[in-house]
Amino acid sequence: MGNRILVATRKGLFDLKRGKAGWRIARTAFLGDILSTAMRDPRDGAIYAAQSLGHFGVKLQRSDDDGRTWKEVAAPSFPKSDDRNGPSVEYLFAIEPGGPAERGVLWCGTVGGGLFRSADRGGSWKLNAGLWDRPERKEWNGGGFNIEKPGIDTVLVDPRDPRKMVVGISSGGVWQTADGGVTWRNTSKGLYAEYMPPAKREDPNIQDVHRIARCASAPDVLWLQHHNGVFRSTDGGASWKEVKTIRPSKFGFAVAAHPKDPDTAWFVPGVKDECRIPVGGKMVVARTDDGARSFKVLTKGLPQKHAYDLVLRHGLDVDETGKRLVMGSTTGHLWISENGGNSWMLAAGNLPPVASVRFA
Amino acid sequence: MARVAFTGNLKRHVACPAVDVAGASVRAVLESVFAGNARLRSYVFDDQDRLRRHVNVYVNEKRADLDDPVGPRDEVFVFQSLAGG
Numbered sequence: 001m002g003n004r005i006l007v008a009t010r011k012g013l014f015d016l017k018r019g020k021a022g023w024r025i026a027r028t029a030f031l032g033d034i035l036s037t038a039m040r041d042p043r044d045g046a047i048y049a050a051q052s053l054g055h056f057g058v059k060l061q062r063s064d065d066d067g068r069t070w071k072e073v074a075a076p077s078f079p080k081s082d083d084r085n086g087p088s089v090e091y092l093f094a095i096e097p098g099g100p101a102e103r104g105v106l107w108c109g110t111v112g113g114g115l116f117r118s119a120d121r122g123g124s125w126k127l128n129a130g131l132w133d134r135p136e137r138k139e140w141n142g143g144g145f146n147i148e149k150p151g152i153d154t155v156l157v158d159p160r161d162p163r164k165m166v167v168g169i170s171s172g173g174v175w176q177t178a179d180g181g182v183t184w185r186n187t188s189k190g191l192y193a194e195y196m197p198p199a200k201r202e203d204p205n206i207q208d209v210h211r212i213a214r215c216a217s218a219p220d221v222l223w224l225q226h227h228n229g230v231f232r233s234t235d236g237g238a239s240w241k242e243v244k245t246i247r248p249s250k251f252g253f254a255v256a257a258h259p260k261d262p263d264t265a266w267f268v269p270g271v272k273d274e275c276r277i278p279v280g281g282k283m284v285v286a287r288t289d290d291g292a293r294s295f296k297v298l299t300k301g302l303p304q305k306h307a308y309d310l311v312l313r314h315g316l317d318v319d320e321t322g323k324r325l326v327m328g329s330t331t332g333h334l335w336i337s338e339n340g341g342n343s344w345m346l347a348a349g350n351l352p353p354v355a356s357v358r359f360a
Numbered sequence: 361m362a363r364v365a366f367t368g369n370l371k372r373h374v375a376c377p378a379v380d381v382a383g384a385s386v387r388a389v390l391e392s393v394f395a396g397n398a399r400l401r402s403y404v405f406d407d408q409d410r411l412r413r414h415v416n417v418y419v420n421e422k423r424a425d426l427d428d429p430v431g432p433r434d435e436v437f438v439f440q441s442l443a444g445g
Contacts, residue, residue: 055414055440056373056403072374072399077407088406 002319002359005326006047007334008035011352013049015067015360016334023336023347027067037314040360041097041106046121047360048106050075050092058092058110060122076108076116076125087112090148094314096155099162107165109152113140115167117181128181131167136186139205140172153313154212159219166222166237168209170313174224174237190240193228195273211313212237213257213265216320221262225255225313227273232292234262243292248279254316254327261322263291266341268311268327276310283307285327285341301344302335309333314356328354362389364436366400376400386417387426389436404438414441 005023007014012031016023030051036058038049047067051059060075078087091111098105098117106118108125115128131137140150154168163180166187173188188204200206208227215221220236229250230243244250249269258264267286270276278284283302286295303309309329316327325337327344332351335344365378376397383389394401406412410426417424418437430436 053373053403055412056370057406057412059373059402075402077402079407081408084408086408088408088410 073122111151171208218262
């Protein structure tokens, strides 16, 4: 059961642990610095924290002693270009371990649109040319607030075969490889963006994928929160079907998939794209338990008056049991549920704006 | 030798004491600094070796670009632009 959570915020990293007295902030790091994400590698226990130092660029820190001390390792960066407008990594959006047997392999999706791979625990990084060189990349767009360039927000390594991967791009659709990143194909069939001009609505390369989550024990079932709504795939992400039952609204960023039950997933809806607050000022989580035929709107323990929290795309996570969830907001609230979202408790109420939460 | 000094805000993240280095342009003196302090490069330059968008350089009292000249008695200051929040 998840007894530890890494919370990456606009002003530091917070390491929460659950003891006999409940959850507490056990350690902090990088106070004052903008963190975009943090991840504990289950294969070797290393913890990675991605900084976005505003003035001074993106940095990656690694701890080999469980968060006591940190060492700056290499951050992904683009190869030198002849183009004076050549790319530069602007934000480390998603860091994921490679397959269980691929010790030391990491993947990093960035704002800037590059997918990077490290084979040496962040000692060095290489741009994945297979995806970067796709001609369709020129059609990708930035994904909005502080994301001026396309951002790879999701990197899912298939638990059955690490050569198979799904990435989500905001805004560039869903892309998949079956050969470890040598070749890629866009698998956005079924996604649509009603806010685009009619001729572009179903264009696979402009789909704004906010986040994709996969059921660990039924890996062909994936849930996707799109700028335009919620979608589900039951064929490994080859095609997508809109989930119209989501309520109270279809806009949002975050999604979590139950690790064992392919019919259960959680979302955190907001009003709509141009009004990014909870509907009616009521903080809620939407959960389906029946494969999206219906949703329950979960409110217990969450503020139901004058709540303006937004949960960003990496701001929701579920542990390996499917019972514990954590949710962090841009207002600095961190809520935890220990019963699948039926009720929530405030674990921290005065954090900086939360970018990412992750069970560790 | 030109003297190159860095903002205190940068010292929070990476060691960068003032140093006297050779070079006839802003880029050249910064390259001389990075030759002895490789980690500093990515804090000042982006992936394409451009000055980071929110990093400013002054030669003496004058705002400068990477191609601007630097004389042997000049002082080069590397600052960050300020932002709130």
